[in-house]
Amino acid sequence: MSGGEPLIRWDWIGSHAGYLAGLAGRHLYLSLIPVVFGLIVSVPLGIACTRWRWVYPPVLTSANVLYSIPSLALFLLFIPYTGLFSDLTLIIPLTLYTLSVLVPNVVDGLRQVSAPVSQAATAMGFGRLRQLLQVELPIAVPVVIAGVRIATVSSISLVSVGQLIGNGGLGVLFTDGQQRIFPTEVIVGIALTVVLAFAADAVLVTVQRLLTPWARTGRAAA
Amino acid sequence: MNALFNQIQSAWQWLSAAAHWQGPDGIPTRLLEHLEYSAFALFFAILVALPLGLFVGHSGRGGFIVASLANSLRALPTLGLVVLAAVLSTGDPTVPVLIPVALLAVAPILVNTYEGIRQVDPDLRDAAAGMGMNPWQVLLRAEIPVALPLILLGLRTAAIQVVATATVAAYAGLGGLGRYAIDGLAVSDYPQVVGGAVIVVLLAVVVQLLFVALRRLVLSPGLRNSHDRS
Numbered sequence: 152m153s154g155g156e157p158l159i160r161w162d163w164i165g166s167h168a169g170y171l172a173g174l175a176g177r178h179l180y181l182s183l184i185p186v187v188f189g190l191i192v193s194v195p196l197g198i199a200c201t202r203w204r205w206v207y208p209p210v211l212t213s214a215n216v217l218y219s220i221p222s223l224a225l226f227l228l229f230i231p232y233t234g235l236f237s238d239l240t241l242i243i244p245l246t247l248y249t250l251s252v253l254v255p256n257v258v259d260g261l262r263q264v265s266a267p268v269s270q271a272a273t274a275m276g277f278g279r280l281r282q283l284l285q286v287e288l289p290i291a292v293p294v295v296i297a298g299v300r301i302a303t304v305s306s307i308s309l310v311s312v313g314q315l316i317g318n319g320g321l322g323v324l325f326t327d328g329q330q331r332i333f334p335t336e337v338i339v340g341i342a343l344t345v346v347l348a349f350a351a352d353a354v355l356v357t358v359q360r361l362l363t364p365w366a367r368t369g370r371a372a373a
Numbered sequence: 374m375n376a377l378f379n380q381i382q383s384a385w386q387w388l389s390a391a392a393h394w395q396g397p398d399g400i401p402t403r404l405l406e407h408l409e410y411s412a413f414a415l416f417f418a419i420l421v422a423l424p425l426g427l428f429v430g431h432s433g434r435g436g437f438i439v440a441s442l443a444n445s446l447r448a449l450p451t452l453g454l455v456v457l458a459a460v461l462s463t464g465d466p467t468v469p470v471l472i473p474v475a476l477l478a479v480a481p482i483l484v485n486t487y488e489g490i491r492q493v494d495p496d497l498r499d500a501a502a503g504m505g506m507n508p509w510q511v512l513l514r515a516e517i518p519v520a521l522p523l524i525l526l527g528l529r530t531a532a533i534q535v536v537a538t539a540t541v542a543a544y545a546g547l548g549g550l551g552r553y554a555i556d557g558l559a560v561s562d563y564p565q566v567v568g569g570a571v572i573v574v575l576l577a578v579v580v581q582l583l584f585v586a587l588r589r590l591v592l593s594p595g596l597r598n599s600h601d602r603s
């Protein structure tokens with residue numbers, strides 16, 4: 152770093168607001184799509200794991216093994232399949248990573264339903280499907296959303312590594328800042344990533360409150 | 374599908390070429406560098422996180438702060454931190470770049486140690502105290518052995534994370550196995566990129582297996598099969 156360069160040049164941030172917003176938008180897209188895909192896969196998979204218990208151990212082991220593969224290496228291994236600069240090279244590995252958090256949380260959530268509750272539902276004439284949709288899934292919501300929150304925050308922080316294979320997002324600020332030896336850009340990139348993660352987390356907390364109104368009244372009564 | 378087969382074949386050729394197994398850019402040298410960096414970063418992460426997690430779990434004070442701190446650490450982007458360390462440093466970036474690598478490994482050790490100690494059955498704690506143990510003995514002879522599965526899980530997560538972060542840190546000038554990815558991408562040498570990635574994956578698997586073995590070795594027989602999510 153050259154002696155005259157300040158740690159942060161505030162005027163640079165002001166003059167690049169539009170550029171930064173564009174990068175943040177692309178960053179959000181690249182990190183949230185995998186969470187959505189992960190949820191689409193995990194909910195049916197989690198339901199299958201609770202219906203047929205023998206499915207769960209192999210699914211869990213595979214998800215954990217996948218999760219232990221370093222992100223950069225996994226992105227690189229997908230290049231031969233999906234190509235360099237393709238969004239899929241980033242989205243597929245990130246989706247696989249979310250499974251290791253989402254599947255166990257869906258299973259734990261569904262297993263939380265106590266025997267008296269499911270007996271009551273059966274007594275009220277609920278069939279299997281209706282019991283799943285109107286009793287088990289709603290009860291599982293808080294645990295599932297707890298998993299979604301972890302998956303979202305890690306996904307947002309991991310996406311910048313994708314810039315090394317040319318995927319854009321806020322990671323651009325890191326590679327560009329490195330080449331120009333420009334700390335402002337790097338610090339802004341880190342700050343915006345953390346802001347995005349916290350904002351997404353706050354939105355998910357609100358979603359959970361809206362989806363589980365009974366939790367609030369329960370707490371108020373207690 | 375044919376293109377994929379060619380990629381695998383050329384990566385295998387890269388891995389098996391004798392020239393890639395010697396010299397300062399050879400696989401053994403890079404692997405050793407990577408292990409050295411990882412051990413260094415993990416050591417400092419443990420030095421900070423383990424005592425802090427034990428203290429917070431045992432005393433029950435500051436639990437909320439630990440949870441929020443760990444969440445914030447999880448949100449930090451690896452690439453940004455290592456680049457910042459490199460940009461702010463003058464001269465050899467190796468040690469500055471290893472600071473964020475260690476920092477990012479603090480969260481899993483801290484959270485799991487704290488959770489492990491906190492979840493110890495209060496009756497067990499009372500029984501240990503009732504047997505005349507002082508607070509140190511309660512911690513060392515009752516709480517830590519019972520919390521060991523979670524503490525080991527935290528260490529394993531941290532170790533795997535360090536191996537991964539050290540790979541990314543090659544972009545900021547660190548040596549080690551990440552060099553193959555970064556240098557290979559710079560000159561579009563994909564056999565080198567994919568070959569290097571394969572070695573990193575193998576290293577992560579070996580680290581995982583080492584911790585499974587360690588767990589078998591040190592865990593009290595009465596605790597096996599509990600907390601079993603590994």
